[in-house]
Amino acid sequence: MSIAISIVLYDNGDELIEAIESVLAIEADFQLYLIDNSKTNVLKKYAVDPRITYIFNATNLGYGAAHNIALRKSIEQRIKYHLIMNPDVSFEKGTMEKITGFMDDHPDIGALMPKIYYPQGHLQRLCKLLPTPFDLIGRRFLSNTQWAAHQNAKYELDQFGYNKILNTPVLSGCFMFLRTAALEKTGLFDERFFMYLEDYDLARRINRFYRTVFFPGVSIVHGFKKGSYQDPKLLRFHIQSAVRYFNKWGWFFDQERQRLNDNVLKQISAPY
Incomplete structure (x- = not known):
C-alpha cells in the first residue's frame, strides 16, 4: 500500500458521500480511515468497502488527535504517503495519482496542498503568511476597518496568482498530502490544539526539514464552512488554539516567522 487517507468525522451527514466516492475511484493501492468523534456510531454505515476502516472513538478527541490515530498506523506500516482530508472534500479521478507522481519525483517535499475551489467554482485563497496576533485579531474582530483590510491583504497574499509552486510553511488541513518519513522527523499533530491552527503548526515543523508546497498542477473542491464565524463554541476553540499557537511559537518576537x-514574499515577487 502506498497511500493512507484519514477523514475525521463529527456528526457529518451526506457531505461524506462525495468524499468517499472520490477516494474509491483512486487506482493506486490505498486504505481509508474514517475516524469518528461522534457520540454514536451511526456513521459506520459509510464503511462500504473493505479498503475502508471505521474507528469509533465515542468521544470528541479533537481534530489532530483523531488524525494521529491513523497517522501512527501509517508510520507503523511503513506507508509512504498519508492524506489528511476533510469530509467536505471531493476530487476528480486521477488527482491522487498526479500528486503521488509529483511527490515521487520531488523527495525534498514533505507536504503538499493543491489548488482548492469552492463548490461554486471560485478559488479558495488558502496560501497565507505565518500569522501574527494582529493578523488573526484583525481578520476576526476588526474586518470592517481599513487597517485590518490592509493587514489581511498582506496576510492572505493578495498578489499571489496561484499559478506556480510555492514553498510555504502554511498549508490547510482540509487537504494535506504528507510524506510519512517527514512525520517521523517532526512528530504528528500537536494534540494540545483541539481544533484550528494544528495544520499551521504541523506544516511549519515539516518545513524545517522539507519543502512544504502549494502545487497548482491539480485541484480539489472543498466546502469550507468557516464554522467559527457562526458558532460561538467553535470561536472559543479558535481563540484557545491561537493562544496556544503563539505561546508555542512566539507572540511578537518570532525570528523564524519573519524569515519564512x-x-x-520573495517567491511571489519572482517572475518564475
Whole structure:
C-alpha cells in the first residue's frame, strides 16, 4: 500500500458521500480511515468497502488527535504517503495519482496542498503568511476597518496568482498530502490544539526539514464552512488554539516567522 487517507468525522451527514466516492475511484493501492468523534456510531454505515476502516472513538478527541490515530498506523506500516482530508472534500479521478507522481519525483517535499475551489467554482485563497496576533485579531474582530483590510491583504497574499509552486510553511488541513518519513522527523499533530491552527503548526515543523508546497498542477473542491464565524463554541476553540499557537511559537518576537514570511514574499515577487 502506498497511500493512507484519514477523514475525521463529527456528526457529518451526506457531505461524506462525495468524499468517499472520490477516494474509491483512486487506482493506486490505498486504505481509508474514517475516524469518528461522534457520540454514536451511526456513521459506520459509510464503511462500504473493505479498503475502508471505521474507528469509533465515542468521544470528541479533537481534530489532530483523531488524525494521529491513523497517522501512527501509517508510520507503523511503513506507508509512504498519508492524506489528511476533510469530509467536505471531493476530487476528480486521477488527482491522487498526479500528486503521488509529483511527490515521487520531488523527495525534498514533505507536504503538499493543491489548488482548492469552492463548490461554486471560485478559488479558495488558502496560501497565507505565518500569522501574527494582529493578523488573526484583525481578520476576526476588526474586518470592517481599513487597517485590518490592509493587514489581511498582506496576510492572505493578495498578489499571489496561484499559478506556480510555492514553498510555504502554511498549508490547510482540509487537504494535506504528507510524506510519512517527514512525520517521523517532526512528530504528528500537536494534540494540545483541539481544533484550528494544528495544520499551521504541523506544516511549519515539516518545513524545517522539507519543502512544504502549494502545487497548482491539480485541484480539489472543498466546502469550507468557516464554522467559527457562526458558532460561538467553535470561536472559543479558535481563540484557545491561537493562544496556544503563539505561546508555542512566539507572540511578537518570532525570528523564524519573519524569515519564512520574507522567503514566501520573495517567491511571489519572482517572475518564475
